Amino acid sequence: METIEFHSVLPQVFAGRGDIVSDVWRKDVSFDKGRLYLVEAESGKGKSTFCSYIMGYRHDYSGDVLMDGKNVRDIGIKEWTGIRRNNISYLFQELRLFPELTAFENVEIKNRLTGFKTRSDIERWFDMLGIADKMNTRVGQMSFGQQQRVAMMRALVQPFDFILADEPVSHLDEGNSAIMGDIMMTEARAQGAGVIVTSIGKHMALDYEKVYRL
Numbered sequence: 001m002e003t004i005e006f007h008s009v010l011p012q013v014f015a016g017r018g019d020i021v022s023d024v025w026r027k028d029v030s031f032d033k034g035r036l037y038l039v040e041a042e043s044g045k046g047k048s049t050f051c052s053y054i055m056g057y058r059h060d061y062s063g064d065v066l067m068d069g070k071n072v073r074d075i076g077i078k079e080w081t082g083i084r085r086n087n088i089s090y091l092f093q094e095l096r097l098f099p100e101l102t103a104f105e106n107v108e109i110k111n112r113l114t115g116f117k118t119r120s121d122i123e124r125w126f127d128m129l130g131i132a133d134k135m136n137t138r139v140g141q142m143s144f145g146q147q148q149r150v151a152m153m154r155a156l157v158q159p160f161d162f163i164l165a166d167e168p169v170s171h172l173d174e175g176n177s178a179i180m181g182d183i184m185m186t187e188a189r190a191q192g193a194g195v196i197v198t199s200i201g202k203h204m205a206l207d208y209e210k211v212y213r214l
C-alpha cells in the first residue's frame with residue numbers, strides 16, 4: 001500500500017458545526033508510504049475517530065477515505081483482515097493487551113501469526129526498553145507506561161506499509177519515549193513504511209515531515 005487519502009472527510013458527530021478548524025477534517029490530505037507524520041489534537045477533536053477511519057472500524061463520516069485509490073467503504077471484512085495483518089499496524093491508545101498473559105506472551109501471540117521476528121529479536125527489544133525483568137510478568141500487574149512498551153513491541157511484530165500509533169508515549173518519560181521512537185523508526189525504515197503518530201500534546205521527539213492539527 002502506497003497512500004492513504006482523506007477527501008473532505010467530516011465525522012457525522014461534527015456535521016452541522018460551522019466552527020471546525022482543522023488541517024484534516026473537510027480537507028484533502030494524503031499520507032504516503034515512507035514518510036513520517038504527526039497528527040496533533042486536543043481532547044475530543046477526533047483523534048481516535050481518525051484512527052478508526054483508517055483502520056476501517058468505523059465509517060460514520062461524509063467524504064471519502066481511499067487506500068491506493070480504493071474507497072475503504074468498498075473493502076470487505078476478509079480484505080480488512082489482510083490489510084491489518086500485512087499493511088497497517090495499529091497501536092491502540094488503550095493498548096488492548098491481554099492482562100492475564102505475560103508481557104512476552106502478549107508479543108509472541110501476535111508474532112506467531114506471521115513468525116515475523118525471532119525470540120532473540122523480541123528479547124533484545126525488552127532489554128532496550130528497560131523491561132527485560134518483566135518479560136514473564138502478567139501484563140495486568142504492570143504499570144501503564146510499561147504496558148505501552150509491550151504494546152509497541154506487539155505493533156512491530158508484523159509486516160506493515162504504515163504504522164499508526166495513537167498516543168504511544170502518553171505515560172512514558174523522555175528517555176523511554178526516545179528509545180521507543182528509535183525502535184519504531186528502525187523497524188519502519190527497514191520496511192520503507194509510513195509512520196503516523198497521534199498526540200494530545202506530549203509526543204516522541206522525531207523528525208516529523210508533516211504535522212497536521214485535527
Ligand SMILES: Nc1ncnc2c1ncn2[C@@H]1O[C@H](COP(=O)(O)OP(=O)(O)OP(=O)(O)O)[C@@H](O)[C@H]1O
Pocket residue numbers: 011013041042043044045046047048049050058060200
Ligand atoms: N464510536 C463513536 N461513534 C460516534 N461518535 C463517537 C464515537 N467515539 C467518539 N465519538 C465522538 O467523536 C468525537 C471525538 O471523539 P474521539 O474519541 O475521536 O476524540 P479524541 O480526540 O480521540 O479524544 P481523546 O483525546 O479525549 O481520547 C466526540 O464528540 C465523541 O463523542
